[in-house]
Amino acid sequence: MSLLRTEGLTRIYGGLKAVDEVDFTLPEGEVHALIGPNGAGKSTFVGMVSGRIEASAGRVWFDGREITHLPAHKRIRAGMAYTFQITAIYAKLSLFDNVALALRNRDRAAAQEALDHVGLAERGDQLAGYLSYGHQRLLEIAMGVAQRPRLLILDEPTQGLAESEIAEFNALIKRLAGETTILLIEHNMDVVRALAERITVLDAGRVLARGTPEDIHADPAVQAAYLGTG
Amino acid sequence: MIRDLGLHLALIAVLFVLGLTLPDYHQGNMARILVLATYAVGYNVLFGYTGLLSLGHAMFFAAGMYGLGLVMQHGGWSPVPAFIAGLVSAALLSVIVAVLALRTVGVAFMIVTLMFSQSAFLTILYFGTWTRGDEGFVIPQAARQVAGLDLTDPVTRYMAALALFSVALLLVLWLVRRQEGAVLIGIRENEERTRMLGYNVLSHKILAVVMSGTLSGAAGAGYALLFGYVGATFASVQYSIFPLLWVLLGGAGTTIGPLVGAVFMFYLIDYSSGLTNAYMLIAGVVLVLLTLFARAGIMGEVRKRWAPWLP
Amino acid sequence: MVVGAVPRLLPGVVGFAEEICITLQAWSFGAATRLRFQTLTGNDPGMEFGPHLLLAVLEGAVGAAVLALTALGLSLVFGVMRVVNVAHGEFYMLGAVVAWFVASVIAGHPALGFVAALVIAPLAAAVVAMVADRLVLKPVAYDPEATIVGTIGILYILQQAALMWFGPEARPVEPPFNHRIALPWYDWAAGEWFYPWGLSTTSYKLFVIAAAVVILLAFWAVLTRSRIGLIMRATQLDRETALAFGIPVGRVYSLVFGLGAGLAALAAVLIVPIQQAHYLMGGDPLLLSFIVVIIGGLGSVRGTVVAALLIGMSDGIISVFLSPTLSKILATLLVALVLVFRPQGLFGTRAA
Numbered sequence: 001m002s003l004l005r006t007e008g009l010t011r012i013y014g015g016l017k018a019v020d021e022v023d024f025t026l027p028e029g030e031v032h033a034l035i036g037p038n039g040a041g042k043s044t045f046v047g048m049v050s051g052r053i054e055a056s057a058g059r060v061w062f063d064g065r066e067i068t069h070l071p072a073h074k075r076i077r078a079g080m081a082y083t084f085q086i087t088a089i090y091a092k093l094s095l096f097d098n099v100a101l102a103l104r105n106r107d108r109a110a111a112q113e114a115l116d117h118v119g120l121a122e123r124g125d126q127l128a129g130y131l132s133y134g135h136q137r138l139l140e141i142a143m144g145v146a147q148r149p150r151l152l153i154l155d156e157p158t159q160g161l162a163e164s165e166i167a168e169f170n171a172l173i174k175r176l177a178g179e180t181t182i183l184l185i186e187h188n189m190d191v192v193r194a195l196a197e198r199i200t201v202l203d204a205g206r207v208l209a210r211g212t213p214e215d216i217h218a219d220p221a222v223q224a225a226y227l228g229t230g
Numbered sequence: 231m232i233r234d235l236g237l238h239l240a241l242i243a244v245l246f247v248l249g250l251t252l253p254d255y256h257q258g259n260m261a262r263i264l265v266l267a268t269y270a271v272g273y274n275v276l277f278g279y280t281g282l283l284s285l286g287h288a289m290f291f292a293a294g295m296y297g298l299g300l301v302m303q304h305g306g307w308s309p310v311p312a313f314i315a316g317l318v319s320a321a322l323l324s325v326i327v328a329v330l331a332l333r334t335v336g337v338a339f340m341i342v343t344l345m346f347s348q349s350a351f352l353t354i355l356y357f358g359t360w361t362r363g364d365e366g367f368v369i370p371q372a373a374r375q376v377a378g379l380d381l382t383d384p385v386t387r388y389m390a391a392l393a394l395f396s397v398a399l400l401l402v403l404w405l406v407r408r409q410e411g412a413v414l415i416g417i418r419e420n421e422e423r424t425r426m427l428g429y430n431v432l433s434h435k436i437l438a439v440v441m442s443g444t445l446s447g448a449a450g451a452g453y454a455l456l457f458g459y460v461g462a463t464f465a466s467v468q469y470s471i472f473p474l475l476w477v478l479l480g481g482a483g484t485t486i487g488p489l490v491g492a493v494f495m496f497y498l499i500d501y502s503s504g505l506t507n508a509y510m511l512i513a514g515v516v517l518v519l520l521t522l523f524a525r526a527g528i529m530g531e532v533r534k535r536w537a538p539w540l541p
Numbered sequence: 542m543v544v545g546a547v548p549r550l551l552p553g554v555v556g557f558a559e560e561i562c563i564t565l566q567a568w569s570f571g572a573a574t575r576l577r578f579q580t581l582t583g584n585d586p587g588m589e590f591g592p593h594l595l596l597a598v599l600e601g602a603v604g605a606a607v608l609a610l611t612a613l614g615l616s617l618v619f620g621v622m623r624v625v626n627v628a629h630g631e632f633y634m635l636g637a638v639v640a641w642f643v644a645s646v647i648a649g650h651p652a653l654g655f656v657a658a659l660v661i662a663p664l665a666a667a668v669v670a671m672v673a674d675r676l677v678l679k680p681v682a683y684d685p686e687a688t689i690v691g692t693i694g695i696l697y698i699l700q701q702a703a704l705m706w707f708g709p710e711a712r713p714v715e716p717p718f719n720h721r722i723a724l725p726w727y728d729w730a731a732g733e734w735f736y737p738w739g740l741s742t743t744s745y746k747l748f749v750i751a752a753a754v755v756i757l758l759a760f761w762a763v764l765t766r767s768r769i770g771l772i773m774r775a776t777q778l779d780r781e782t783a784l785a786f787g788i789p790v791g792r793v794y795s796l797v798f799g800l801g802a803g804l805a806a807l808a809a810v811l812i813v814p815i816q817q818a819h820y821l822m823g824g825d826p827l828l829l830s831f832i833v834v835i836i837g838g839l840g841s842v843r844g845t846v847v848a849a850l851l852i853g854m855s856d857g858i859i860s861v862f863l864s865p866t867l868s869k870i871l872a873t874l875l876v877a878l879v880l881v882f883r884p885q886g887l888f889g890t891r892a893a
Binding site (some may be wrong): 285330331334338343348353356400471505506507518521522 | 560665680683686689690691693694696698701704705751821824828831835864865866869873874876877878880881
Binding site (some may be wrong): 050052072073074076077080082084088090091092093096100101102104105106143147217 | 237268296408409412415416419420422424425426428429430431
């Protein structure tokens, strides 16, 4: 059964179609990567799914219910979690307070556990702004995971991470893969290959191809438009 | 949690003892400061914790003040129902202002609150027949009695002011230790992140405006009742700037800061008004200095340096 | 033109005027909205609606002229620097106070002092503003919230400094010239034409209108034709690019802040022979300028001038027929609602 479905989802910015009638289906439990060149409309697409960006046309269903006109916070409550492309944590609050807000309660043990997931357990009382960039990304992912979402949307989670941190990230997502459906925007093809069960390629706002990593790798249109010859 | 509550109860106990031991002059001052600090505590909910800078809180203070004053003066109401009338007026006004003004953000929000407050001020002047305009009116001593207590008696008045302040202080402490308070702080720090964690940002902001406005109104009603005077000055722009000044000085987003700021500023102005009639010069200088050098305020600096646990 | 015409009060006219007063009062919404018609014409029941409106239009035009200059200063500062200058009204006050000072120091014909004030007062205000920019606004990197709090501080410092050195009294400044000019208006009543009494303006008021028009045109020419105008517009459009092109943005900001204050001071010098200088006189122009800038939209000289005309004229005209307090309440509420429901008019461009 599909957890997320879109039909003709479109976003127009001043005459320009950033996302152009995208039909998309995401089965429950899948780890799905959304790839494509810069400006292909990936962030705009997940923005419309999560409710941050209003759709110009088209419809969205989540868990069998139409959510096209639902405000963002209600979509999150319905079981989505969203991590920003540009790190968005509460820099002036402690890690504990950051996670507590994600958990929607003040239970210290639960917050501790969530931090433990990403290896930040020792730093609960530090201010998030003092963490290194990589640790801030991990905190943001911890905040997404802490919500125990049905659908976790990650917008370029490994951007700016070091190789070792990427390995940790991959391990974390693999642990989650059984329980959570994951929609991942990713530029790093190694990460995509390591994690994604299926891939959708966007180009100029349209779906260029979809399928397993092998299908995509073999797809001549994708090679021409995106992977190039290299 | 226990530490927080202990600190605040200790502060209230100290203020209680001060009420019995201070010389008359300072006891009178402190009674006034406690009521004004209640106003600042209310302002702090919106500015300090939610990060919304209002330039029009005098309208809420005045709504409480006139809500109480008018029904006592023209309706002959007794103090308790009149106080409730003041609270209700302020709460209603803050709901209306919240729904309208929260459609704007940033600088526009500041200007809109300023404009609303200015219309409220002018409205008070316009209905001078009832409000006596700038001149204001006095609530007679005989009317300021509650359950056999004479609110014009200095000690009783001080204790009533302390009770008002304590309720406001503990209410805010309770709020910021709850999830709702954490969400307000989240909105202050990163509104979009908070929305994308599944919180209804608008309804939380409305809660903050209404709570802030109602507390400010309680202070206004308390001021009218305890000091027996109702006047349009309290609705002027200056009385919207004062709580901003107190909160900035004492420390925005700290529970105790509003009191600290009000005490410092009151005595600074009290002292300088003995030297010159241009005593508001001090307010201007303090505002500029705070802007330049101490954005966190007194308690904010204390929290940063020594006590990160301060609520 | 008839100068100082003698009123011809016929019993019939008096009765007719009274009737109009009563009718107008009935139009207004109840007792609360009392017309000022009778109080203004208290000595002169012979004056009627038409001539009254003409006078109101003239008064409104004077107000609008001065308001246009003041609001333009505020709009310029917000447009280029994105700073809401809450102390703007105090620079206006400063202009008036300096004008009084200059006029009282310079002996001889009042025109001498006035001309000197026209030069000195805006310069003085501009210097004070540039110092404030360097000491307060620049150090906080023009952060919107910090600049609002900072300029509130500057407001009180300027206002209270004026109180200390200038005192709480209102001080008059003599106009350089002030001929009474009667207005050509005739009315028909009781079977004959008559000239309503007291229908006149002064040459100085007409001068204020003309001077404001000249200043506005000059300002517009500088902004659109000169190099410095080009630099200011470039900075307004895109601060980063302007920096990249080697425009000294810091100095442009100082200059713009000084220019904004100077315009307010200039407006005050023009109005002070009509209104008197007082240390609290900055509040009303500040509020009205806010209104104008919000209604007129930003950075546009034309929008500001049109809005100033609209607000200034309607303020002048409405306050003749409604109480000035009521007209202010309505104007303020209207503007608040414009901001609430059409925020893109002013601040929305930045939020995008």
